[in-house]
Amino acid sequence: MWKLTTSFPRKIITTTRTTTTTTTTTTTTTTTTTNTTTNTTTKSPSPTINTSYRCGKDFNNKSCSKGECCSKYGYCGTGSKYCGTGCQASYGRCNDGGRCGADYGKCLNDKQCCSQYGYCDISDAHCGSKCQSEFGLCYGSHDKCGEQYGRCKDDKCCSKWGYCGTSDKHCKNGCQPKYGLCK
Known part of the structure; x- marks a missing residue:
């Protein structure tokens, strides 16, 4: 007798399962900021003497040194560009053109002399003896x-x-x- 044996190839299926675990860690940092506001009240802006040659309302209310004018553009100096039209009288002196000397500065017209009494003109009385050469021309x-x-x-x-x-x-x-x- 014969014995019949059948053999079938067996297929072995192996299933591999990979499990990935992702861990997310969230850290929350809380920052607390404290703002402190200090209010200072002054009665009026008090002008400071200017050392940078800038002056006026647009430059922290700085005033010019004694005898200088504050121009409409905020510069300190003497002469018509500073003391004439647009001069800021609150921050320095301003000149109508007729006066000169320690209290007024230079004559606005740079062709004039400054008399001993502080007036601008081109006469002998203004340009001669005791003429103030630092504030205008002299003979x-x-x-x-x-x-x-x-x-x-x-x-x-x-x-x-x-x-x-x-x-x-x-x-x-x-x-x-x-x-x-x-x-």
């Missing part, structure tokens, strides 16, 4: 004129070489109108 000495020497006396012209006189060489080509007459 030159030894018939010299110009930035270093000042204005010519009387009706003289200041030449381009810095000498006072009445000739065409003094009064025409190169004449300095700030320091004398010119033709």
Whole structure:
């Protein structure tokens, strides 16, 4: 007798299961900020003397040094650019153009002299003896004129070489109108 044996290939199925565990940790940090506000009340802004040459309402109410004007653009100085139209009187002096000296500063017209009494003009009384040269022009000495020497006396012209006189060489080509007459 024969014995029949059947053999079938067996397939073994192996199932592998991978389990991944993800752990998420959330950390919450709480920050507490405390703001402290201090209110200071002053009766009015008190001007401080300006050391940076800026002044006025747009520059922390800074005032100019004594004798200086605060221009409409907030700069300290003397002369028409600072003391004339738009000058901020609350932060320095302002000048109507007629006064000069320690209390008023320079003459607004840079061709004028400052008299011993603090008035601006081009007369002998203003430009001669006791003229205040730091606040305006004064007559030159030894018939010299110009930035270093000042204005010519009387009706003289200041030449381009810095000498006072009445000739065409003094009064025409190169004449300095700030320091004398010119033709």
